[in-house]
Amino acid sequence: MVHWESQLERDRFYLLEADPAVLEFYEQPRTYELYVEGVLRRYTPDIEVRYANEVVIEEVKPSDKVNLDMALYEVFASYMAKRGMRFKIVTEQEIQQQPRLDNVKCLYRYAQHSMDHRALKALISSVSAVRPQNFQDLKHLASEVSEDPALPWAFLAQGYLDLPDDEPITDRSRIIFKRGEAS
DSSP states (O other), rough: OOOOSHHHHHHHHHHHHOOTTEEEEESSSOOOEEEEETTEEEEESSEEEEESOOEEEEEEGGGGGGGGGGGHHHHHHHHHHTTTEEEEEOOOHHHHHHHHHHHHHHHHHTTTTTOHHHHHHHHHHHHHHHSSSHHHHHHHHHHHOOSSSSSHHHHHHHHSSSSSTTOOOOOBBBOOTTSSSSO
């Protein structure tokens, strides 16, 4: 559970939750004191994101507000670089890309869905044998192994297969097989 101060931050958290490269993230990780143009300032960035090979500190900001604190962001970026971390400003232009954001939000509710172990194993086997072409095919395979209508959604949300980011989720959505999985 994380706390967010704007809907833009909330949407960023959805995307971080869905990103398999993200190991963990924290909201408002700590407050820093920095000299900006000769004045001591306190700054608390929005998010700390940990990946396997790097830590990124993020400021989530509407694009029309970024320039208001650019001097602070430049000082902070230099400060973080000296400590082996990267600073990044994330705006709505990156966060609110559609239909990607809506797809992530749709699947989010299934990310923790408990799948029956036997049904999951049977679905993995069916997917490997049949290699469904679209989401409707996956739903059909899931219905043959379980009465749980959430199973195909959870299967996607939990990363067994993917769908394209650039189209809304529909029955005709193309299935993307991950390398080495379900093949």
